Structures are given as C-alpha cells and as structure tokens.
Amino acid sequence: MTFEHELEQKHHRAEEILKRYGVFKDVSYQKTVMEAMEYSLFAGGKRLRPILLSETFQMFHGQGNVDEPFMAAMEMIHTYSLVHDDLPAMDNDEYRRGKKTTHAVYGEDMAILTGDALLNRAFETAGLAFDMAEDASLRNVTRAMQILSEKAGIYGMVGGQVFDVEAENKAVPLTEEQLLFIYRLKTSALIEASLMIGATLAGAKEESVSLLETVGRNVGIAFQIRDDILDVTSTQEVLGKPIGSDERNHKTTFVTLKGLAGAEADVKAYTAKAQEALANLPCESAFLKRLIDSLTDRIK
Amino acid sequence: MTFEHELEQKHHRAEEILKRYGVFKDVSYQKTVMEAMEYSLFAGGKRLRPILLSETFQMFHGQGNVDEPFMAAMEMIHTYSLVHDDLPAMDNDEYRRGKKTTHAVYGEDMAILTGDALLNRAFETAGLAFDMAEDASLRNVTRAMQILSEKAGIYGMVGGQVFDVEAENKAVPLTEEQLLFIYRLKTSALIEASLMIGATLAGAKEESVSLLETVGRNVGIAFQIRDDILDVTSTQEVLGKPIGSDERNHKTTFVTLKGLAGAEADVKAYTAKAQEALANLPCESAFLKRLIDSLTDRIK
Numbered sequence: 001m002t003f004e005h006e007l008e009q010k011h012h013r014a015e016e017i018l019k020r021y022g023v024f025k026d027v028s029y030q031k032t033v034m035e036a037m038e039y040s041l042f043a044g045g046k047r048l049r050p051i052l053l054s055e056t057f058q059m060f061h062g063q064g065n066v067d068e069p070f071m072a073a074m075e076m077i078h079t080y081s082l083v084h085d086d087l088p089a090m091d092n093d094e095y096r097r098g099k100k101t102t103h104a105v106y107g108e109d110m111a112i113l114t115g116d117a118l119l120n121r122a123f124e125t126a127g128l129a130f131d132m133a134e135d136a137s138l139r140n141v142t143r144a145m146q147i148l149s150e151k152a153g154i155y156g157m158v159g160g161q162v163f164d165v166e167a168e169n170k171a172v173p174l175t176e177e178q179l180l181f182i183y184r185l186k187t188s189a190l191i192e193a194s195l196m197i198g199a200t201l202a203g204a205k206e207e208s209v210s211l212l213e214t215v216g217r218n219v220g221i222a223f224q225i226r227d228d229i230l231d232v233t234s235t236q237e238v239l240g241k242p243i244g245s246d247e248r249n250h251k252t253t254f255v256t257l258k259g260l261a262g263a264e265a266d267v268k269a270y271t272a273k274a275q276e277a278l279a280n281l282p283c284e285s286a287f288l289k290r291l292i293d294s295l296t297d298r299i300k
Numbered sequence: 301m302t303f304e305h306e307l308e309q310k311h312h313r314a315e316e317i318l319k320r321y322g323v324f325k326d327v328s329y330q331k332t333v334m335e336a337m338e339y340s341l342f343a344g345g346k347r348l349r350p351i352l353l354s355e356t357f358q359m360f361h362g363q364g365n366v367d368e369p370f371m372a373a374m375e376m377i378h379t380y381s382l383v384h385d386d387l388p389a390m391d392n393d394e395y396r397r398g399k400k401t402t403h404a405v406y407g408e409d410m411a412i413l414t415g416d417a418l419l420n421r422a423f424e425t426a427g428l429a430f431d432m433a434e435d436a437s438l439r440n441v442t443r444a445m446q447i448l449s450e451k452a453g454i455y456g457m458v459g460g461q462v463f464d465v466e467a468e469n470k471a472v473p474l475t476e477e478q479l480l481f482i483y484r485l486k487t488s489a490l491i492e493a494s495l496m497i498g499a500t501l502a503g504a505k506e507e508s509v510s511l512l513e514t515v516g517r518n519v520g521i522a523f524q525i526r527d528d529i530l531d532v533t534s535t536q537e538v539l540g541k542p543i544g545s546d547e548r549n550h551k552t553t554f555v556t557l558k559g560l561a562g563a564e565a566d567v568k569a570y571t572a573k574a575q576e577a578l579a580n581l582p583c584e585s586a587f588l589k590r591l592i593d594s595l596t597d598r599i600k
Contacts, residue, residue: 029481030454031460037454084416089389089408108389109465112412116384117458123423124449138438142430145445149424154330154337158417163334164407164527252443287482 001198003290010054010287014047014071021072022124033130036106037121039077044097048295049074052194052288058156059285064201066132070144073126077152079192081161083111090165098240123149128226129201137203144197151193160185167252174252180221188220211277215292218274222267222296228253229263230300238300271296303590310354310587314371321372321425334408337421338415340383341376344397348595349374352588353493356512359585363501366429366437370444370497373426378490379450380418381461383411390465398540420553423449437503444497451493460485467552474552480521488520511577515592518574522567522596524577528553529563531600538600571596 001009022041037276057067083134086093086101087108094104126145128192133141151154164182167174174245195212204212208282230239231246234253254263274292301309322341326336350371357367386393386401386410394404403411424518433441450456464482467474473480495512504512522571530539531546546553553561574592 007387024454026455028459029463029478030459032466033458059582080416084412087412089412095593097416107469109469110462111460112389113458115421115452116417117462119419120453120458121447124453127442127446127449130439130446135439137428137437139435142427142438142442146424146427146430149367149420150428151422153420154324154417158333158413158420159328159330162410162413162417163329165413169407169409178329203566221493221498246331286360 001183003287003294004158006287007051007294008208008293010051013048014050014054014075017068018042018047018072018075021069021128022121031116032106033110035113036102036110037118038081038193040102040114040118041076043099045079047075047076049078049190049194049290052191052216053198055285055288055291056198056204057194057202058198059283059288060199060202060208061283062198062203064132066129066137066201067142067198069125069127069129069132070148070201074149074190074194074197075120076118076122077148077157080115080122081157083115083118085161087111088296119152122152124256128229135178140201140203144200147196147200147216151189151196155188156193160187161190168249171250173256176257177253178256179254182216183224186223187218187224191220191223207237208281211281214277215274218270218277219292219295222274225254225263225267225270226296227269228255228296229260230298231255232260234300240300267296303587303594305331305349306480306587307591309595310351311347312374314350314354317368318342318347318372318375320375321369321428322421331411331547332406333414333417336402336410339405340379340402340414340418343399345375347375349378349494350491351591352491352516353498355585355591356495356498356504359504359581359583359588360504360508361500361583362498364432366432366441366501367498367562369425369432370448370501371429373422373448373496374490374494375447376418376422376425377457380415380422381457383418384415385461387411400561419452422452424433431443440501440503444500447493447500451489453498456485456489456493460487460489468549471550473556475558476554479552479554479557483521483524484517487507487511487524491520491523508581511581514577515574518570518577519592519595522570522574525554525563525567525570526596526598528555529560529567530598531555532560534600540600567596 001065018041023038026036053071053074054067082096083102086090086096087103093101097100102114126148129141160182164186189298192213195216196209200211228246233241234243236242254266271292318341323338327334353371353374354367385391386396387403393401395401400427402414406414426448429441460482465485489588492513495516496509499509499512528546531543534543536542554566558566575589578589
C-alpha cells in the first residue's frame, strides 16, 4: 500500500469516528448550535491530530478502542480554536478552506457559543473513555485526560494564541525566541498532545511519551516555518488562500527573520530533530516517519 | 454558630482554595491573559457553587481534599460563562458587580481567549484530583469529571445559554416550558453539578446523586424566578444593578407569564420540591437546608 493510500484510509477512519462522536442525535432547543458545531467540525480538514493519536496508540500496541473518543476530542479542540480565531474580534476571517466561517453563517454570538460548546464537548467526549477502560488501565486514561487539558490550555495552545494576538496588536517585531514560543504553543502543543495521548492510552512508558513530546514539538515548529515559506513562495491557486498575507499584516515570520534560505534550513533542522527523537522510540512506525516528512515538506 | 457566620466561613474557605488553584505563579509571555483570568475570577462573587460542592462532599463523609480542585474548577466554569456572556456580541455589559467587565478592561479579543482559557483551566484543575485519589476511589473522580463536562456543555449550561441568546434575537415571547428549559440548563445545570460532584467524590450511591440532581434543578429554577421577581420589586440601591431591565428588553419572565403572585407561588413550589428531595437523602445538612431557603427567599 502506498503512503498516500494509507493516509487516505486513516483519514477516512478518523472521519467516521468523528461522525460517531460529533453528530448530535438528541436534539432539542439547542438545534442551532448543534448545527453550527457540526458545520464547523465537518467543514473539511486533514484530521491530522486524530490520525497522529491513533498512530501512536497502535504503535504501542494499544488494545480496544479507548483512543477513539480522544481522536474526536482532539479534533473538537482544534476546531473550536479555528472558530474563535476567525471571529471578527480576532482575525475576522469570512472564509476558511473555501467555506464561510462559522460566524459568517451563524452570527458572532452563536459562533462564540459554538466554540465554547466544542471545547466543552471535547472533554465530555474524552470522558467517555473512562467507561471503556478496565480498572487496571484507568490511570492511562486519566493521564491522557490531563495531557489533553494541559496542552490545550494556558501553558499550551491558548497560551500561544494569546501571545500571538497580543503581539499583533502591538505590531512590534518579534524575536526568534518569541516566535518559537508562539509556534511551540499554538501549533506544536496539540500535535504533542496527540502523539503523547495515543501512546499513554496504550500504556507506553514515561520516556517514550517524553520522546513523542519532542517529536511533536519539532514537527509543529517545522510545520509552521513551512507555512511562513509557502506564504512567500506559493501561489493562491496551489495554496487555496491569498499569499503574501504575512507581509501585508507586517507579521514577523521565520522568513522575515532569517530569509528564505535560512527558514528552509530551519525546517530541515527541526524535521531532523523530530525524526531523531522518533528513531529513539522502542517501536517503529514507517507511516509516522513518512507523515512527518510530508508535513514539513509539503507544498500546500 | 449562626447560619450567616457559617456561610461566611465557608465562603472564606472557597476563596482560599480558589486562590490556590486560580492564581498563576509560572508566568511567561501569557502574562496578560493570566492577569485577565485572575481579574475575572477574583471580581467578587458568592462562590455558591464551590460551597455547595464542598457541602455534599462533607455530608457524605468524603475523605481527603479531592473536592478542592473541583471547587475551583466549578467557579472557573461559572466565571468563563460570565466573561463570554458580557461580550459586546452577547449581552454587551460594561459593568458586573460594580466592576468593569473583562472585555472592558482587556479588550474583546483578550476576553474571548480569557473565557476559553478559564473553561480549559477548569478541566485541567479538576484533572489534578486524579493524582489525589487512591486507585479504589479513582472511579469516583472520573465520574465527577463526567458530570462536570456534561452539566457545563451542550446538554447543560451552554445549551441554555444558546437558546436564551436565540430567543432574545428572535424577540418572540417564550412559553413557560421554553423558559423552564432555559432556567434548568442555564442556571440549574451547574448547581446540580456542584451538588452531584461533591457527593460522587465522597462515594455516595447513584440514588443519592440523583436526588441531589433534583434538589439542584429545583433550586436553580426557584433562584431564577426570584431573579425575575426582584427585577420588578427591588430597587437599584438594594440590587446593585438597574431594575426593570427585563421589561426594557422585552424578556419573557415568570412575572410576565404569571404575574407577581403567580411567580411568588412558583418560587415556593420549586423550593418545596428541592427541600423534599433533600429530606429524602440518607444524610442531613442543616446548613444546606438553610442555604437553599436563603437563595430562593433572597432580597438581592
């Protein structure tokens, strides 16, 4: 099976699992927000985080399907962050992936509540895994829940979001260290969480989980620097969104800090660090190895 | 000890616990949002939900202090809901309890993220309780976490919020059943959760937890109808906020539906239902009994 075919199969499975947990059957007066949640969740997306989570679960020989609620939860958290990020008071985006954003369709008040509801629903969904676990493995699930909340929170994703917004408001150039702080929290944190949670649920040892954190951190940073590069080198046709937006918004990026060649060298360096940590794990996944390269090497 | 003195002591303890979990020591570039979180959390408040939670934990002879992270978590969820509720796109309130609201001080974007961060932090904080529990009682903590997420979510508080916002946007009068739906979800849900979580953490039986849900449901509804009444009968001096706002906003309330006498009779009826369920529990709390009356009988 080719990598592309395997990725497609895994994407399909992630989509099915998300449908199982992210579609509402029990509808009452909350109809509108449930529609808005589904609209936001199923507006497309690579389902990267659920795929990563499931991959390390299998890599460490996880039993049962305790990973599935967490796969859905991870995508709900990613989605809520996009819904709130697009709000008029934030990035004020009318379109994402060629579709109207949630507030553009449902109004600003409903979009705020949709984000809140998705974040809350993530923990509600992950909490279903408690009932799927035997007593002997319950600690794996509670640890996974802790990782989820830590990496999504103020020392994780939201923390990065906050500093990013503040830096934009101030319109002062950032240092490389500050930019790395944003990339590490805003982008790496959920990738780290996905890799760590899958392994944790499978009962992997602390050292392995810690190595996966290193993998995720470096993949996230490389991914984000690649974003900086594509904003300069790609075209609107390939990327599906206007290029040159960083320059128009006077954003500090790795390209503004180090030039194109410097940024390209950094992508390679962070990717190599990720691959090195991955290679130090006691189990292997050819798919994961390949997936990391495809993320940092991507052309869109 | 008088009831008032006991309430003050419990309020003090709740405040201390909230300080332990809701003040950030490890500050980096997220400084502003951490300040905003603390500003929102310590802007005053009755700390009703943490007090209720701790009360049923003690009532069912809970051991240790596994209730404490949940007390803080409950107040964080309550606080995030106020921060988002006050936003310009929602109720657009500049003041709450005589203090500037979070967005009035920190800006709209920061207030959205502060709410997100508080909601996430609630689950992060409650998750600390996993490490405080012995294996034998870990299921109590995971069940408590499930209750927290269910009652705060789309079938709980957020669900009520959503329908409330939608009803206001449409400006169509509500039926009593619709109004009860809003009160039950928007107000009762977190009160139910507080009472249920305390007992669950202490290892109370399912029937007791279910009775406490009934207590919370009826207390929340009675509390909210009392709100409707005070908006008509009180004064700005006593209430600390302008009265008559429901009429100005053309809101359906129990007073518009059933008149003052009818609303007063309903408060009594829902309070009686709450007290009846409380009396059916296997353990007693004179304080809780008295607290419920003070909530539904209050003059501000």
